[in-house]
């Protein structure tokens with residue numbers, strides 16, 4: 001699925017402040033999402049697998065999407081729950097689930113819930129937000145609500161694990177790009193061309209990505225899929241401060257999924273944190 005060619009193009013830019021993460025933004029995306037981001041393997045899968053082994057289950061994935069991470073984790077024997085607000089993304093996750101071995105299937109639980117307000121009758125050893133999903137919460141109240149829901153659902157020794165972009169200077173530069181994928185989308189056989197327009201608002205540190213996919217189907221029909229998302233970018237210290245403010249202690253920080261030390265040049269910011277009201281076996285009141 002390597003890009004065949006890349007060319008710089010210029011699309012009409014929408015001011016970042018005029019766009020938010022509408023709940024339906026991902027609704028048109030499930031098939032293309034799986035084409036762009038196949039199920040996780042190797043370092044990525046090993047990392048989330050290790051989190052569940054070290055801290056215990058069950059796991060809860062915030063913004064689980066089409067099950068890219070949750071499904072292979074269940075394949076490794078973990079009990080995994082996942083919430084998402086997009087019904088079409090969840091429908092795709094459910095349809096993939098239905099093809100699995102019954103034992104694996106029984107370990108996967110998807111539900112349509114918002115990561116700001118989810119509710120379960122059980123608590124989790126690991127609640128995790130992979131692939132920058134936490135950055136989709138671009139307002140302070142949204143972040144606060146999500147942190148409260150996470151804190152309510154963590155076991156006493158449970159951890160909240162975040163995988164996010166570590167913001168760097170390149171992220172502040174507006175950019176446009178077009179690429180055509182080498183492989184065709186396997187279900188439709190369509191050739192896929194993606195146009196992406198990126199802009200950044202320095203006042204809010206919000207980054208807007210506007211994507212337009214053109215699918216050229218084998219019968220000559222062209223299909224357009226539009227999609228956008230806004231990410232709240234953070235310097236590492238800003239995100240640490242936010243988490244502490246919401247009652248979490250930072251246990252570990254890594255710069256990638258191989259668990260190398262985080263540095264200013266790291267590509268990712270991976271944070272393992274726990275509730276700060278729980279120290280050495282006692283919940284503080």
Ligand SMILES: C[S@@+](CC[C@H](N)C(=O)[O-])C[C@H]1O[C@@H](n2cnc3c(N)ncnc32)[C@H](O)[C@@H]1O
Nearest residue numbers: 026063064065068084085086089114115130131
């Ligand atoms: C980048 S995808 C990540 C999917 C999956 N975690 C992965 O690693 O492939 C982001 C997902 O976040 C979901 N989402 C956006 N806002 C949400 C919210 N407030 N609560 C739950 N899910 C949300 C979208 O529907 C989408 O499926």
